[in-house]
Amino acid sequence: MTRSNGEAAHDDIRVAVSTVIFSLRHGGEDLPSVVLPLVRRTRDPHAGQWALPGGWLDVSENLEAAASRTLAETTALTPSYLEQLYVFGDVGRSPSRVVSIVYWALVREDVASTPLPEDENVAWFDTADLPELAFDHRSIIEYALWRLRNKVGYSRIAHGLLPDLFTLAELREVYEAIGGKRLDPANFRRQVEGSGTLIPTREFRTGSHRPARLYRYNHDVELADRGPLPR
Amino acid sequence: MTRSNGEAAHDDIRVAVSTVIFSLRHGGEDLPSVVLPLVRRTRDPHAGQWALPGGWLDVSENLEAAASRTLAETTALTPSYLEQLYVFGDVGRSPSRVVSIVYWALVREDVASTPLPEDENVAWFDTADLPELAFDHRSIIEYALWRLRNKVGYSRIAHGLLPDLFTLAELREVYEAIGGKRLDPANFRRQVEGSGTLIPTREFRTGSHRPARLYRYNHDVELADRGPLPR
DNA sequence: GCAAAAGTGTTTAACATACACCCATGG
DNA sequence: CCATGGGTGTATGTTAAACACTTTTGC
Secondary structure (H helix, E strand, O other): OOOOOOOOOOOOOEEEEEEEEEEEEOOOOOOOEEEEEEEEOOOOOOOOOEEOOEEEOOOOOOHHHHHHHHHHHHHOOOOOEEEEEEEEOOHHHOOOOEEEEEEEEEOOHHHHOOOOOOOOOEEEEEOOOOOOEOOOHHHHHHHHHHHHHHHHHHOOHHHHHOOOEEEHHHHHHHHHHHHOOOOOHHHHHHHHHHOOOEEEEEEEEOOOOOOEEEEEEOOOOOOOOOOOOOO | OOOOOOOOHHHOOEEEEEEEEEEEEOOOOOOOEEEEEEEEOOOOOOOOOEEOOEEEOOOOOOHHHHHHHHHHHHHOOOOOEEEEEEEEOOHHHOOOOEEEEEEEEEOOHHHHOOOOOOOOOEEEEEOOOOOOEOOOHHHHHHHHHHHHHHHHHHOOHHHHHOOOEEEHHHHHHHHHHHHOOOOOHHHHHHHHHOOOOEEEEEEEEOOOOOOEEEEEEOOOOOOOOOOOOOO
C-alpha cells in the first residue's frame, strides 16, 4: 500500500486535483468567447496532449487549497470563484488508478489577459474549439460548461468574470456569452436591478455614445448559494 | 510526492465512499418523516457513535459501484436513485488522512420497510432527530438534505421514493414531507399532470372515500438532469 | 442632425396561488 | 345522508417577454 519512491507499486489509489478555469475573451464584433487555460503534458500517459491544470493532492493539504496551489503553479492565475465540480474515479480513465477531484473556477477577464507564464506549454483555448485532450478531460470540460450555464441562471456568478466596476451592458454581455444568445437590454436591466445585487456608483463609462452608469457588486449577497457546506 | 518523516502506516491518503440514504416513514396522522439508516461504529475513531454507511474504495472498483456495494453490505438496501453528493477531504476531519466520496440515495418506502439485517448496529433515524454522529457526518447529512430539498423543486426525484403505482395524494405527500409544508391538492395536480411525467392507469386505489386513480412514472423522462455526465 | 447605445414605459401572455365548488365512495 | 378526500373550474396577482419610446452622447 505504501509507495516507497514514487515509482513502484501502482496497486494503490492516488488522488489528483484538477481545475477547469473559465474566463471570457473579447474578439471582434461578436459576443466574447468562453475560454480556458490548458497545460501540455510533458510525460506519459498522453504526453504531448493538452490537459486540465492540476497535480497530486498533498497529504497535509485541504482539497480547495490543492486546487488553488496547482492553479497558481501551472497558470499563475488567481480565481474570483472556486467550487468543487465532481469526482472522476472510474477504473479505466487512466492506466493507473487515479481519483481526480475536479474544481471549477472563474477568472476575471482583466486578470486573465495578463500574460501567462513564459511557457509554451500553457495556453488559452476557446471552449468552442478545443484541441485533442488527455484522459477524459474533454467530457469533464463539457460537464463544467453545463454547470456554468446552469448556475448562471440561478446565481450571481457572472460577476466573477468582471472587474469591480462595470456597466450593465458589460454584465449583460457576460450572460449573453455564457448563454450563447442575445438578451433584451430593457428586461435585463429590470431583472438585475430588482435583485439587489448591484450598487450604482456616481461614475460613468464614457464611450462613443451616451455614457453608461458604472455599477459595483454588492458583496452582502453571496455569489452562489452553496447550502450548508463548510467553508 | 511529499511524505513526512516516520509515521509509516497512515501517512498516505485513503479513499472512502459513504452514502446518505433517504427514505420516508409514515407515522400517525402527520406528514411522513424523512428517515435515513445509520451504522454504529465498532472501532476507533469514534467507536460506539453512529455514522453513515460506507467503506474503503477498492482499487479495481468504480466509485458508484463502491457506493452500491458498501450500501448492500451494511444495510442490504437497493436504492432507486443514486448520485454523487460531494467530496469531503479536509485534513482535520479524521485522525488519519481520509478523502470521503459521498453519494446520496433514495429508497422507496416499501423497500425500506423490509427489516434491516439482524444487527442492532444498523437502524433508521428521523432526520429531524439525529443522534450524535461520528466525524463530520452530521454536516454531511445537512448538506444532503439541502440538496434533496433543492432538487425536488426542479426534478422528478420524488418518484424515487414511491413504488411503481401511486396516487396523486401519495406523490403530493412526498413533496410535502420533503418540503415540510402542505400543498394545495388542486394546484399540485395541475402542475404534475402538465409536466408529462405521469402515465394514468385504469386502476384505482380504493380506500375509505372516493377511489383515487393510480399513476405510473413515465420513464421516458429522466428522474434528474445530470447534464453530460458519463453514466 | 443623425446614429447608436442608455434608459423608461406599456402591453401581453404565462404561470402560480387561492379558493369555491361538484363528485364518488364508505359508513 | 353525511363526512371526507378526489377532482374541476375560475378569479387574482406576480413575473417574464416583446417592443415602442425617450434621453444623451460623439461625430
